[in-house]
Each structure stands twice: as C-alpha cells, then as structure tokens.
Amino acid sequence: MSLxxxxxxxxxxxxxxxxxxxxxxxxxxxxxxxxxxxxxxxKSTLLRICALIESPDKGEVNYLSGDTPLHPPLPMGxxxxxxxxxxxxxxxxxxxxxxxxxxxxxxxxxxxTVFNNAAYGLKIRGDKSKEIEKxxxxxxxxxxxxxxxxHNALTLSSGETQRLGxxxxxxxxxxxxxxxxxxxxxxxxxxxxxxxxxxxxxxxxKSKIIIATHDMMQAGRLADCMLLMDEGKIIKV
Amino acid sequence: xxxxxxGFRKAFTLIINLDAELLSIIFLSLRVSGTALLIVSIIGLPxxxxxxxxxFPARGLSISIMNTLMGLPPVVVGLFVYIMLSRSGPIGFxxxxxxxxxxxxxxxxxxxxxxxxxxxxxxxxVDPITKQASMALGATPLQILVTIIKEAxxxxxxxxxxxxxxxxxxxGAILIVGGNIAGYTRVMTTTIALETDKGxxxxxxxxxIILLTISLTINSALHFVQRKGALPINR
Numbered sequence: 001m002s003l004x005x006x007x008x009x010x011x012x013x014x015x016x017x018x019x020x021x022x023x024x025x026x027x028x029x030x031x032x033x034x035x036x037x038x039x040x041x042x043k044s045t046l047l048r049i050c051a052l053i054e055s056p057d058k059g060e061v062n063y064l065s066g067d068t069p070l071h072p073p074l075p076m077g078x079x080x081x082x083x084x085x086x087x088x089x090x091x092x093x094x095x096x097x098x099x100x101x102x103x104x105x106x107x108x109x110x111x112x113t114v115f116n117n118a119a120y121g122l123k124i125r126g127d128k129s130k131e132i133e134k135x136x137x138x139x140x141x142x143x144x145x146x147x148x149x150x151h152n153a154l155t156l157s158s159g160e161t162q163r164l165g166x167x168x169x170x171x172x173x174x175x176x177x178x179x180x181x182x183x184x185x186x187x188x189x190x191x192x193x194x195x196x197x198x199x200x201x202x203x204x205x206k207s208k209i210i211i212a213t214h215d216m217m218q219a220g221r222l223a224d225c226m227l228l229m230d231e232g233k234i235i236k237v
Numbered sequence: 238x239x240x241x242x243x244g245f246r247k248a249f250t251l252i253i254n255l256d257a258e259l260l261s262i263i264f265l266s267l268r269v270s271g272t273a274l275l276i277v278s279i280i281g282l283p284x285x286x287x288x289x290x291x292x293f294p295a296r297g298l299s300i301s302i303m304n305t306l307m308g309l310p311p312v313v314v315g316l317f318v319y320i321m322l323s324r325s326g327p328i329g330f331x332x333x334x335x336x337x338x339x340x341x342x343x344x345x346x347x348x349x350x351x352x353x354x355x356x357x358x359x360x361x362x363v364d365p366i367t368k369q370a371s372m373a374l375g376a377t378p379l380q381i382l383v384t385i386i387k388e389a390x391x392x393x394x395x396x397x398x399x400x401x402x403x404x405x406x407x408x409g410a411i412l413i414v415g416g417n418i419a420g421y422t423r424v425m426t427t428t429i430a431l432e433t434d435k436g437x438x439x440x441x442x443x444x445x446i447i448l449l450t451i452s453l454t455i456n457s458a459l460h461f462v463q464r465k466g467a468l469p470i471n472r
Contacts, residue, residue: 053369098375108370111388120384121374165370172374 002208003063003099003175004028005050010059012045012232019045020056021232027176027210031224032202035212035234042232043212044105044180050210051102051178063096098125102178105185107165109153114145117153117164121172136171143167143197159190166197177201179211183218191218198222244438251443258420259443266424269337269411270404273344277352278397285356286382300357306350311343315413318343322414335416340424343410348400355399359392360385394462402455406448 005027012020020042027033035043048054050061101121110117118140122132140146143163148156153164162182169177182198183191195218201207202222213219219226228236251259288299320326322334322342333339363385371384386393408426415422417431425444432441 051373053373094375094377097372101375102373104366104370104373106364106366108364108366108368110367110370110384120371124374124376124380168370168374 002030003065005176005208005210006060006062006064007046007050008060008062010046010049010056010061012042012049012054012056019232020049023059023233025227025234025237027208029225030205030208032198032209032211032222033225033227034219034223035210035227035229036214036216036219037229039214041229043214043229045232046229047102047178047180047210047212050176051100052097053102063100098172099174100176100178101169101172101174102180103165103169103182105181107161109156109161109164111154112152113150114140114153114156114164115149118145118149118167118171120168125172136167139167139171142170142200144193157190159186159193162186162190162194163197166194170201174207176208176210179209181213182211183213183215195221240438244442247439248443248446251439252446256443259440259447261420262423262425262428262444263447265337265422266405266426269340269424270344270401273341273348273404274352274397274401276341276345277348277400281349281352282356282386282393285353286360286386288353289357289360290382290385300354303350303354303357307354309347309350311347311407311409312413314343314346315410318346318410318414334414335418335422337415337422339414340411340422343414344404344407347407347410348404351400351403352396355396356389356393359389359396362392363388391462391465395459398455398459398462402452402459405451405455 007026008024010020010023011018019040023042023046035046037043045054049056052061110120115136116123119132119136122135127135137146137149140149143166145156145160145163145167148160153161156164162185166179166182169179179198183194186194198209198211199222201209202224211219211222225237227234288296288303318339319334321328322331322339323329324334333342367388368381368385371381376384406426408430411422411424412427412430415424415427417423417427423431425448429441429444429448432438432444
C-alpha cells in the first residue's frame with residue numbers, strides 16, 4: 001500500500017514572520033508533484049515539515065498507508081519531544097522516517113568517499129555489505145558517478161554533489177522523495193542530467209516525488225501535478 | 238662549554254645504550270600521560286558532544302568555564318590535588334599521594350578542559366546540514382551523534398593530540414603530587430628539573446632530547462591530522 005501524505009492547516013513562522021499560513025494539501029497519487037512559487041513563498045519550509053525535519057507551529061502532518069493513518073499520527077505538539085539540537089526535530093517514529101527522505105539544497109555530504117555517502121542510508125539500516133555494494137554501484141552507475149566512487153565526496157563539483165545527494169536518497173528506495181531546489185546551484189548540463197534522473201525515477205513509479213523549485217520551466221517539464229505557492233499557502237493546483 | 242659538550246656526549250651514550258633508568262623514566266611518563274589522556278577521552282568526548290548538541294540550562298556557562306580552564310596553571314592543579322589527597326584531605330584515606338595514580342589524576346584534570354573545549358569546537362563546526370542530511374536519511378539519534386563525531390574526527394584528534402602535548406610537557410602539578418621519587422614517580426620533566434638543579438646534565442640532556450623528539454612527533458601528527466582534515470573542496 002503506497003504511502004500518502006496529508007497536511008492540514010499547517011502554520012509556521014520564524015522570528016514572528018509567518019512563512020506558512022494554514023497550508024493544506026493531500027499528496028494522494030503517485031507521480032511527481034512540483035511546488036513552485038517565488039523565493040520566500042514557503043516551499044522549502046513546507047518540504048522540511050513534510051519530511052519531519054522541522055515541526056510546524058500549528059496543524060497536522062499525517063502519513064497514511066492506503067486509507068489507514070500510520071501510528072502514530074503526527075499532531076505537532078508531540079514532535080517537540082524529540083528536540084535534539086537547535087532547530088532540529090527528531091521524530092521518534094524511525095520506521096516512518098525511513099520510508100521518506102529529503103534531499104536538501106546543500107546536500108550535506110559526509111567527509112568520506114562517494115560510495116560511503118551513497119551507502120549511508122543502507123548502512124544505518126543494517127543492510128548486508130554485499131547487498132549494499134551491489135545496490136550502491138548500480139545507483140552510482142545510474143547517476144553517472146561510478147567512476148568517482150572512491151573519491152572523497154567533498155571534492156565533487158556542485159552538479160556531481162547534487163547527483164550524489166539524489167543517489168544517496170534513491171539507495172534507500174523511499175516511498176516519498178522530497179527534493180528541495182535540486183538544480184538551483186548547478187550548470188545547464190548537470191540540470192539536464194538531474195532532470196533525466198528524476199524523469200527515470202518517475203517512469204519506474206516506485207516513489208512519490210515532491211519537488212520544490214522556483215524554476216517554472218522545470219516545473220512544467222517534470223510535474224504530474226503542479227502546486228503554486230504564495231504567502232505560505234498553496235493557492236493553485 | 239666543555240661541560241655542556243661532555244653532557245651531550247654522555248646523553249647520547251645513555252640513549253644509544255638504552256640506559257635502564259632512562260627507559261624506566263620514559264615509560265613512566267608515557268604511562269602516566271597516556272592513562273590520563275585515555276580517561277579524559279572516555280569522559281571528555283561524550284561530554285563535549287553533550288555540550289555541543291544538547292540544550293540545557295547553563296550550557297553557555299559550561300563552555301565558558303571549559304575555555305577558561307584550558308589555561309589552568311599546573312601548580313594550582315597540583316596544589317588542589319595535593320590538598321584532596323593529603324592525609325587530612327577528603328580522599329586522603331586512599332593513600333594516593335606520591336604515587337603515579339596521583340600524577341594521573343593531576344594530568345587528567347589538566348587535560349580535561351583542553352579535550353572538552355577543542356572537541357566541542359570541532360563538533361559545533363560540523364555543518365548543520367550534515368546533521369539534517371543524516372536525519373533525513375533515517376538515522377536514529379545515536380547514529381546522528383556518531384555521524385557528527387565522525388565528521389568532526391580530525392578536530393577531535395587534534396584536540397586529543399594537543400592535550401597529550403600539554404600533559405607530557407607539564408612539570409608543576411606532577412612534581413607536587415608525585416614527589417619526584419626515584420624509580421617510582423620520577424618522570425621526564427621532573428627528572429630534568431631535578432638533575433639540572435644538581436648539575437648532572439647528561440641525564441637531563443638525554444631526557445630533553447627524548448622529550449623534544451616526542452614533542453616533534455606529536456606536532457607532526459597534529460599537522461598531519463589537520464592537513465588531512467582540510468581537504469581541497471573543488472566547489
């Protein structure tokens with residue numbers, strides 16, 4: 001049963017400045033959802049909240065397997081239990097968190113090899129090393145980084161880093177993949193490569209992909225469902 | 238001048254012949270400082286991670302105190318440990334004064350703020366995106382912690398090496414609490430001080446050469462670790 005995401009009346013503000021205003025939407029179908037809107041419209045914040053990296057001030061984020069809400073549903077008051085570090089919320093429901101993932105705009109590569117970066121999610125899940133090796137090699141091949149698997153990830157170019165971020169997320173086969181501005185800081189050639197990777201994933205149909213981008217052209221190329229955000233709300237579907 | 242040259246000649250003879258007294262002093266120094274550092278690493282590393290990653294009341298004050306204690310005068314530490322371990326002190330009944338254990342305690346106290354402060358700096362300098370990426374990939378709190386410590390590994394190693402350098406070269410505290418007893422609590426620095434006082438330069442010079450060699454090795458290791466940590470970023 002595929003994982004569904006339902007956000008309802010979500011509010012968020014930073015230093016008193018509202019970023020999300022009663023934002024609601026149901027991500028029911030598989031495919032690619034693209035959140036667009038100008039800078040500051042709340043796309044990234046919404047993505048981070050949906051990916052359980054941050055908690056909203058008010059509202060609910062519910063994950064459902066089919067029609068059944070997953071345990072526990074996520075009234076946001078509860079999320080505050082898991083405060084680990086400044087501004088970072090750790091949801092205790094690891095099982096749920098391991099079914100979704102977010103590729104951040106800065107990626108956050110680890111100071112180790114490209115292979116170890118791509119294998120990170122599998123290693124923390126305790127997968128067997130032989131399986132990890134095969135899977136990661138296949139994925140690095142898929143994103144065109146196999147020739148750099150033993151390089152330190154910090155030496156990659158911006159475009160390659162972006163591809164590594166996607167590879168790292170793909171390795172764990174998330175049911176919902178969130179991509180925050182996946183091509184914002186990379187050249188045209190790498191943008192095309194990243195878009196091809198996303199389109200191939202879409203073709204495979206294994207994950208629901210939710211992308212935040214300010215690039216309307218890109219949104220048009222990738223989206224099955226385009227959502228326009230303004231002033232912290234989804235104003236048009 | 239002749240006595241200095243003679244001192245160096247005899248010192249090299251002691252080193253080349255692997256003089257038993259010289260070796261026992263070196264091994265005791267390494268044992269005391271190594272044990273102190275091991276204790277500090279076991280306690281200090283988790284504590285620095287806690288201070289760096291967990292919010293709690295007086296967290297800022299704890300960091301300030303640790304930073305201040307980095308410059309703790311060794312003789313003050315020696316005095317404090319002496320009072321604690323002396324017969325009339327609160328833990329005098331343990332009979333640790335003038336033993337290697339007392340020296341380990343003093344060096345542990347000296348090294349503790351250095352390790353905690355430098356490890357704290359290393360951990361907080363890890364890019365917050367790394368933590369978030371780890372979290373987004375489904376890591377448990379413990380796995381996130383391990384990831385952050387791994388990311389900070391070069392800074393952490395630098396902190397531990399720097400603390401080792403400090404305690405190896407320290408003389409004041411261990412002289413007070415160890416008593417510089419021949420064959421029992423006499424380490425490199427205290428022997429150098431004593432033998433220089435007595436005008437016996439050969440052993441002092443031999444130990445000075447060894448101490449400088451150890452210091453050079455420590456600094457080379459530190460340099461290597463720092464260079465390894467500062468990878469070129471082609472972005």
